[in-house]
Amino acid sequence: MGSQGGFNQSKEFLDLVKSIGEARSKAEEDRIVLSEIETLKRCISEPDIPKRKMKEYIIRLVYIEMLGHDASFGYIHAVKMTHDDSLIVKRTGYLAVTLFLNEDHDLIILIVNTIQKDLKSDNYLVVCAALNAVCRLINEETIPAVLPQVVELLAHPKEAVRKKAIMALHRFYQKSPSSVSHLISNFRKRLCDNDPGVMGATLCPLFDLITQDVNSYKDLVISFVSILKQVAERRLSKAHDYHQMPAPFIQIKLLKILALLGSGDKQASENMYTVVGDIFRKSDSSSNIGNAVLYECICCVSSIYPNPKLLDSAADVISRFLKSDSHNLKYMGIDALGRLIKISPEIAEQHQLAVIDCLEDPDDTLKRKTFELLYKMTKSTNVEVIVYRMIDYMISITDNHYKTEIASRCVELAEQFAPSNQWFIQTMNKVFEHAGDLVNIKVAHNLMRLIAEGFGEDDDNGDSKLRSSAVESYLRILGEPKLPSVFLQVICWVLGEYGTSDGMFSASDITGKLCDVAEAYSSNETVKAYAVTALMKIYAFEIAAGRKVGMLPECQSLMEELLASHSTDLQQRAYELQAVIGLDAHAVECIMPSDASCEDIEVDKGLSFLDGYIQEAIEKGAQPYIPESERSGVLNIGNFRNQDHHEPSHGLRFEAYELPKPAVQSRIPQALLPSTEIVPVPEPMYPRETYQTPVTPIPSNPSNAGSAELKLRLDGVQQKWGRPTYTPETSTSNSTSQKSVNGASAVNSTRETYASRKPQVEISHEKQKLAASLFGGSSKPEKRPASGHKVSKASSHMVEKSHVPNSSMEVASEKTVPAQPPPDLLDLGEPTATSTAPSLDPFKQLEALLDTTQDASAANGATAASRSPDVMALYADTPVFLHNKDDADLLSGLSNPSVTNMPGATARPQLTQSSSKGSNPKDSLEKDALVRQMGVNPSRQNPNLFKDLLG
Amino acid sequence: MIKAVMVMNTQGKTRLAKFYEYLSVEKQQELIRGVFAVLCSRAENVSNFIDAESIFGPDSCLVYKHFATLYFVFVFDSSENELAVLDLIQVFVETLDRCFKNVCELDIVFNYSKVHTILDEMIFGGQVVETSSSEIMKAVEEISKLEAASNAITLIPKSASGWRSR
Numbered sequence A: 001m002g003s004q005g006g007f008n009q010s011k012e013f014l015d016l017v018k019s020i021g022e023a024r025s026k027a028e029e030d031r032i033v034l035s036e037i038e039t040l041k042r043c044i045s046e047p048d049i050p051k052r053k054m055k056e057y058i059i060r061l062v063y064i065e066m067l068g069h070d071a072s073f074g075y076i077h078a079v080k081m082t083h084d085d086s087l088i089v090k091r092t093g094y095l096a097v098t099l100f101l102n103e104d105h106d107l108i109i110l111i112v113n114t115i116q117k118d119l120k121s122d123n124y125l126v127v128c129a130a131l132n133a134v135c136r137l138i139n140e141e142t143i144p145a146v147l148p149q150v151v152e153l154l155a156h157p158k159e160a161v162r163k164k165a166i167m168a169l170h171r172f173y174q175k176s177p178s179s180v181s182h183l184i185s186n187f188r189k190r191l192c193d194n195d196p197g198v199m200g201a202t203l204c205p206l207f208d209l210i211t212q213d214v215n216s217y218k219d220l221v222i223s224f225v226s227i228l229k230q231v232a233e234r235r236l237s238k239a240h241d242y243h244q245m246p247a248p249f250i251q252i253k254l255l256k257i258l259a260l261l262g263s264g265d266k267q268a269s270e271n272m273y274t275v276v277g278d279i280f281r282k283s284d285s286s287s288n289i290g291n292a293v294l295y296e297c298i299c300c301v302s303s304i305y306p307n308p309k310l311l312d313s314a315a316d317v318i319s320r321f322l323k324s325d326s327h328n329l330k331y332m333g334i335d336a337l338g339r340l341i342k343i344s345p346e347i348a349e350q351h352q353l354a355v356i357d358c359l360e361d362p363d364d365t366l367k368r369k370t371f372e373l374l375y376k377m378t379k380s381t382n383v384e385v386i387v388y389r390m391i392d393y394m395i396s397i398t399d400n401h402y403k404t405e406i407a408s409r410c411v412e413l414a415e416q417f418a419p420s421n422q423w424f425i426q427t428m429n430k431v432f433e434h435a436g437d438l439v440n441i442k443v444a445h446n447l448m449r450l451i452a453e454g455f456g457e458d459d460d461n462g463d464s465k466l467r468s469s470a471v472e473s474y475l476r477i478l479g480e481p482k483l484p485s486v487f488l489q490v491i492c493w494v495l496g497e498y499g500t501s502d503g504m505f506s507a508s509d510i511t512g513k514l515c516d517v518a519e520a521y522s523s524n525e526t527v528k529a530y531a532v533t534a535l536m537k538i539y540a541f542e543i544a545a546g547r548k549v550g551m552l553p554e555c556q557s558l559m560e561e562l563l564a565s566h567s568t569d570l571q572q573r574a575y576e577l578q579a580v581i582g583l584d585a586h587a588v589e590c591i592m593p594s595d596a597s598c599e600d601i602e603v604d605k606g607l608s609f610l611d612g613y614i615q616e617a618i619e620k621g622a623q624p625y626i627p628e629s630e631r632s633g634v635l636n637i638g639n640f641r642n643q644d645h646h647e648p649s650h651g652l653r654f655e656a657y658e659l660p661k662p663a664v665q666s667r668i669p670q671a672l673l674p675s676t677e678i679v680p681v682p683e684p685m686y687p688r689e690t691y692q693t694p695v696t697p698i699p700s701n702p703s704n705a706g707s708a709e710l711k712l713r714l715d716g717v718q719q720k721w722g723r724p725t726y727t728p729e730t731s732t733s734n735s736t737s738q739k740s741v742n743g744a745s746a747v748n749s750t751r752e753t754y755a756s757r758k759p760q761v762e763i764s765h766e767k768q769k770l771a772a773s774l775f776g777g778s779s780k781p782e783k784r785p786a787s788g789h790k791v792s793k794a795s796s797h798m799v800e801k802s803h804v805p806n807s808s809m810e811v812a813s814e815k816t817v818p819a820q821p822p823p824d825l826l827d828l829g830e831p832t833a834t835s836t837a838p839s840l841d842p843f844k845q846l847e848a849l850l851d852t853t854q855d856a857s858a859a860n861g862a863t864a865a866s867r868s869p870d871v872m873a874l875y876a877d878t879p880v881f882l883h884n885k886d887d888a889d890l891l892s893g894l895s896n897p898s899v900t901n902m903p904g905a906t907a908r909p910q911l912t913q914s915s916s917k918g919s920n921p922k923d924s925l926e927k928d929a930l931v932r933q934m935g936v937n938p939s940r941q942n943p944n945l946f947k948d949l950l951g
Numbered sequence B: 001m002i003k004a005v006m007v008m009n010t011q012g013k014t015r016l017a018k019f020y021e022y023l024s025v026e027k028q029q030e031l032i033r034g035v036f037a038v039l040c041s042r043a044e045n046v047s048n049f050i051d052a053e054s055i056f057g058p059d060s061c062l063v064y065k066h067f068a069t070l071y072f073v074f075v076f077d078s079s080e081n082e083l084a085v086l087d088l089i090q091v092f093v094e095t096l097d098r099c100f101k102n103v104c105e106l107d108i109v110f111n112y113s114k115v116h117t118i119l120d121e122m123i124f125g126g127q128v129v130e131t132s133s134s135e136i137m138k139a140v141e142e143i144s145k146l147e148a149a150s151n152a153i154t155l156i157p158k159s160a161s162g163w164r165s166r
Helices: A011-022 A026-044 A051-066 A072-082 A087-100 A108-119 A124-137 A143-153 A159-175 A177-183 A185-190 A196-212 A215-232 A248-262 A266-282 A288-303 A308-323 A327-340 A352-359 A364-376 A383-396 A400-417 A421-435 A441-453 A460-477 A485-498 A507-520 A525-544 A553-563 A568-581 A585-591 A608-619 A636-650 A728-747 A750-755 A763-776 A788-798 A806-815 A823-828 A832-836 A842-859 A861-876 A885-900 A905-915 A921-933 A938-950 B025-040 B082-100 B105-110 B112-122 B133-150 B160-165
Strands: B002-009 B014-019 B049-051 B061-067 B070-076
Touching: A011 A026, A011 A051, A011 B105, A026 A051, A026 A072, A051 A072, A051 A087, A051 B014, A051 B112, A072 A087, A072 A108, A087 A124, A087 B112, A087 B133, A108 A124, A108 A143, A124 A143, A124 A159, A124 B133, A143 A159, A143 A177, A159 A177, A159 A185, A159 A196, A185 A196, A196 A215, A196 A248, A215 A248, A215 A266, A248 A266, A248 A288, A248 B082, A266 A288, A266 A308, A288 A308, A288 A327, A288 B082, A308 A327, A308 A352, A327 A352, A327 A364, A327 B082, A352 A364, A352 A763, A364 A383, A364 A400, A364 B049, A383 A400, A383 A421, A383 A763, A400 A421, A400 A441, A421 A441, A421 A460, A421 A485, A441 A460, A441 A485, A460 A485, A460 A507, A485 A507, A485 A525, A507 A525, A507 A553, A525 A553, A525 A568, A525 A585, A553 A568, B002 B025, B014 B025, B014 B105, B014 B112, B025 B061, B025 B070, B061 B082, B070 B082, B082 B105, B082 B112, B082 B133, B105 B112, B112 B133
Parallel strands: none
Antiparallel strands: B002 B014, B002 B070, B049 B061, B061 B070
């Protein structure tokens, strides 16, 4: 090609590029570009510009627009260039218009004709240029104008043209599926094209089509599989190789298509197993593209009907990815792991340490991907660690988009898996504090509802403890500067509702704080409104309790200010507060019943309580009320008279009056009915208005929501709270792991219990701990002195998951004969004195252990076979698979002392930690409360808390 | 599908920008700036992938590769494979290199239309149509030949080589 390295541009353009390149600032650059625009405007409109010159002007225009300046004055010239006969000018014109114009631009109409002509050109390059423009510039209306030509081109002798025609047709399909729906069979036809390039291009539209409608393409499974097979077997010419891989891009596309077709279809999937297995074997894992194909295989395997053999291959590839030094491969590994754990959750545990490495990696992309993985594998056993990590990360980032996302994920996980209400509230506090204005307002409403409803069980004691702890934490948090508005709303509401309910804080404490809030955030009307309403509630409760209400001076001045506020809403609230304070105890109690935020507010829509009053008025000769529908229109007059006639004797009998159910007496005094409690205040709604009765723990269940008059505004919020999310499996695993831990604590000093949570000096320990808490459900103390029977159970499920003192391993292996590791596993643990030498890096040991176990299981066929189910069982922590019954008994026996040991303060945190995950919310709540009293905050306890405690 | 291809230098100057869905000039600039801001903050020896959802909206990934003074950036959705796109960048750069013999930043600036031609041979309407750099070269050379034959445009002699040593 003639001009290699040569710059066939004019001096002016070179100067322009140079001066822009040397520009020191954006302003300077802009100045240069603006003067260039002036020059171009002048030059381009001169008559009789030579074509070559014109072409260059257009290129300069494109360049200017790329730099972000308006070049629209030259668009028309670009359009004119497309009409030119000369190929080079025409191509430049097409390039410019595709970059300048969108499909709805006014100038398109001037191009369509040219495109039509060019699509019929003898010169295939002209045709290609026109097809390129077609892709970009043809909209739904103009598709019919070019469609016949494009379809004709599908049979063009040049493969480059066929390829582009397919793509153009695909583009039409994307823009307007209906306009080309009758032509879809062409894609199938082109799949059999002689040219592999055209066939490969056809896969793009087919992929899209199959994504939308899998079932119509099931018949192609066999064809796709055979194509893939031929490609993988290198039947294509060498020209299609890329980095020694046969047509890898086609392989990837085909694997993607197969993944779609095989999803949930056993029969289709069975056709694919062989070829996917072949590709697993043949792909070159040393090149980037080979890994891309392998990754696509994993995606395919995790999407189609599971096949154990393929899943094994996939797991192997994943471990190779994760062990690689390349961040790209680690990223793909994490992503692939996230796909595969949906099918085989146990695989995650093999890679726990790699995952934790990724979590601590400086690469942000990798970190986020890992958080995504953690999000996918959260269970009730590891939710605390994961959410803790997420919040930490959330605090550290500034990217609002991702902050919002991770905050909502924290909330979702917390709602779904929270081990206790206490923890939930604390987690929410943190999320609100750091990302308050980013989370959905519904989350705040949900939190308020949770506090108001408690667990939804008949446990008033627990609920009130929860509330007082919430109040306490809020009073503390209020000291922090600049809290997000949403969080302040929650705080104000909770303080108003429950601030004084447990008697710990006096009304003046709370009202003082509320006034501070209103003052500190005086520009935020919503917060102020919440604060005033909270004040009203506090005073109302005080009056109702028969105490004398003394308004604080700052409160009084706030009221004065609000009474004259520009906001009618604030003014109304202030006046209401004033009015309530003036009432007697009984009236106040009726208006503001204590702890009644969850009560249904009966709305007597018919206002039947006014009947007597109306009756009286009518008897005095007043006109009866006529509904609007009956008032208008001439035809209704008779009707009106008719009613007028017998109405006075029977009271009002309009249809609307018969609708309300036989009225249950409203708790709200009639005279005060049109107060804010009923009249919907447009902007900041009182949260209490939006709540339903806690009939069930899941009140937003749509089936029973219909009955309530006032619907929750929380619709759409997933209310998973209180739903029993614990699967029997996990709960058993909890109990067993707890047993082992407690067993340890019973035999040894209580310090040993701490060890399980204590952050170790070595990083590897910490990591290992994290791994255990993330993957194992509970962590194991690693420095436990070996005392055979105690570890026997623990060790058997620690073999892969955490390192064990080797001596104890030996003891364990002696005892649990079926689960006995092959002898080389024992050899590996050369330093038998490990248990007494904690300086040895247990992390490395584990790694070694991991490797040899795998090797061993691969080598010793028979042993491996008998072993593998055990290993699985160990991952799942299910005691069912324990072979040695004695061991289990021993363990359960051992756990007893720990139960008696419970009141021991030092053992408490660990106990709470594990037991709070149990299925009895009441228990866990009580324990949480206990923990709280001792100043131990469960959600923070790993690992910082213990750092403090242990230095 | 591929949403956008960008080439920018380490100072943030755009060298090539092609968006496969129409975007206004302002929006394009905003996206380019956003991408550059993210690229700048990336350390060495980290992955080539960036979560681009905050810039390009949901379902978008970004893969970039750093060559000498240039960043090559491809933005695409979940129907592509990140590692494969990384290789696509490789193909693109290899092709540029074959075309310009030791491609440098200035080649891309001054041969704007040719770079576009190469890209158009690779990616058509947002879909990857050709991934073999020799095939692309063949097509591009044929275009050049025909262009040269059909035009009597006298090319400006290779007088500007001096710019390279800028």
